[in-house]
Amino acid sequence: MVNSIDFNVSNKILIVLGVVGSILVFGGAFVGFKVVPDGINMKLWETKVLKENTEQWNIFVKTPFPFTFKVYIYDVKNPEEILEGEKPLVEEVGPFVYKLFKWKQEIDWSTPDDISYNLYTRYEFDKDASGLYSDETKVTIFNSMFYSIMLKIEETQPDAFGLIESELPKIFGENDGLFIKVKVKDYLFEGLKFCENEGANAGFAGSMFCRQVIGKLHESKTLRLENKTVLFSNMHYKNNTHSGRFTVKSGQKTREEAGRLHLYNGKEYISTWSGDKSICNKIRGVTTVFPVDVKPDMIFESFAEDICRTVALEYSSEETVKTLNGLKFVAKNDTFSTSNKENSCFCQNKTRTFDTKLGCAKDGITDLSPCTGGPVMVSFPHLLYGNKEYQTSVQGMDPDKSKHETSLILEPLSGYPLYAAQRIQFNMFLRPIEGMESLANVSRALMPLFWVEETLLIGDQYIEMMKSELFHTMNIINIVKWIVITSGSACLIIAALAIIYKRAP
Structure with a gap:
């Protein structure tokens, strides 16, 4: 009678051990590979959404470095x-x-x-x-400034070179050529300066040229007028x-x-x-x-x-x-x-x-x-x-x-x-x-x-922040995940070996 009771209790323990092991393995895998990563993913997405009075918003408004x-x-x-x-x-x-x-x-x-x-x-x-x-x-x-203007003259007024070319040193000054x-x-x-004093000292042809340039400054990002001088x-x-x-x-x-x-x-x-x-x-x-x-x-x-x-x-x-x-x-x-x-x-x-x-x-x-x-x-x-x-x-x-x-x-x-x-x-x-x-x-x-x-x-400070707040957490989760999965696997292996041993003649 005693031996029979011992045998029945042992079977119950093995069943419980197998169930616990299965729960640990499959539950640990599900939580470790699905639930926790999805949760972290959700938290990370929350930092991406632009909302005022958040750290992400402050970085969005002004790059901190x-x-x-x-x-x-x-x-x-x-x-x-x-x-x-x-x-x-x-x-x-x-x-x-x-x-x-x-x-x-x-x-x-x-x-x-x-x-x-x-x-x-x-x-x-x-x-x-x-x-x-x-x-x-x-x-x-x-x-490039000089050459671009020459190309424009070639395209629109090629006959003007006869008048303009001799006036170029007066128009462009030290930036001629x-x-x-x-x-x-x-x-x-x-x-770089040219058309100083709006070309007043560049001769008749040069003055006409400068007035045309000044009239079209709005068409160029790289040209501006300061103190009656065109700057490139x-x-x-x-x-x-x-x-x-x-x-x-x-x-x-x-x-x-x-x-x-x-x-x-x-x-x-x-x-x-x-x-x-x-x-x-x-x-x-x-x-x-x-x-x-x-x-x-x-x-x-x-x-x-x-x-x-x-x-x-x-x-x-x-x-x-x-x-x-x-x-x-x-x-x-x-x-x-x-x-x-x-x-x-x-x-x-x-x-x-x-x-x-x-x-x-x-x-x-x-x-x-x-x-x-x-x-x-x-x-x-x-x-x-x-x-x-x-x-x-x-x-x-x-x-x-x-x-x-x-x-x-x-x-x-x-x-x-x-x-x-x-x-x-x-x-x-x-x-x-x-x-x-x-x-x-x-x-x-x-x-x-x-x-x-x-x-x-x-920056190094962001490296340390990511390591401490993200990767450190991930490492702990991974360690716990594999401990749970390994423990569950051990329970299943022990239960399986025990059943094989009991069935052995």
Whole structure:
């Protein structure tokens, strides 16, 4: 009787042990792999939705640290030879480093899910980060301002060269000619002077010319009038001012849309490129908010107002930034290529290259004249992914994917940006100008002007915050999850072995 009772109790224990083990294994797996990750995912999404009086809102309104903005200028080494038809030789000089501050003002909630704002920027030269370079450094540049105006005269009043060419030294003063030596700060921000005193001392033809230029200043971002003098600078219009009015989704209605851009200056489409509602004109892209649970099959789009278009980034590789693992997304190779059918609307068949024919540019560049009003071509630095004919038309190009691609590295769990680098280059086609004697023999080339790099690297304080608040919690959960699953598995194994042993003869 005693042996029988012992046997029955043992079976009950084994049954309980098996049930407990099953609950621990399946319950631990369900909670550890499903419930807890979904809960963390939900909490992370809550930090993405834009609401006032939250930490995310404060970061959205004002970036708590400056971006790093670098400028590399192409110094022309053989200006006299270029005027006689030799291939241009350029040398990259820089970086000239600036701290770039960004903040939003005039913020309005048109609906609970739509936030409109003006995005302001301010550039501050960083002497320490620039090292040997100063913004007082002088470089010999291709005078894009001078050449653009000559192209405009060729297009609209070619017969005027007979009168204007002899007056050019009076009009442009020290900035006369296709190649000039200038200070970096003047080239970028302060401005290069011409038409001083509105051209009053430039002769009759020069005075008429200056009045025409002044009458059309509103058509150019890079020209302005100060103290009756016209000034040309590449970036003055971006300093201490805003770049247009953006409207983004708050995510309160649909969390996946948090921070997503859908209007620029109140419109869903710009009118820059071909097709009123073409993909090229469509306003879209992420701003400062990225989704959680980032996957390699995702594509991220970003609208760049400076070039009037959206740039798409696709998955490239896994990268480590300051001990954190991330997924790297890079701008597509064919971003500036007409071989991509989606880019066809960026061409209006009005680009006049160095062979003088009108049409579409070859791979690697996009004509920005519909965007900027001037004959500027945009590309990746050093003509990365550009047509070989363009790359070899000038000496000094050395494209390197690791240095010149646009990229974004996201921490996959939180979607937090660990590193971001936007890199673009500005160029102009050089060719002889019909009717202008001084440029009759000039080389034919795609002349690089300068390229810029805007970067953001996650701060150490945010690394520590993520480690302590997110990864530390995840590690504890993982440890507990596997302890529970292992304990349950042990219970099942013990019960199974005990049953096998009891059934053994």
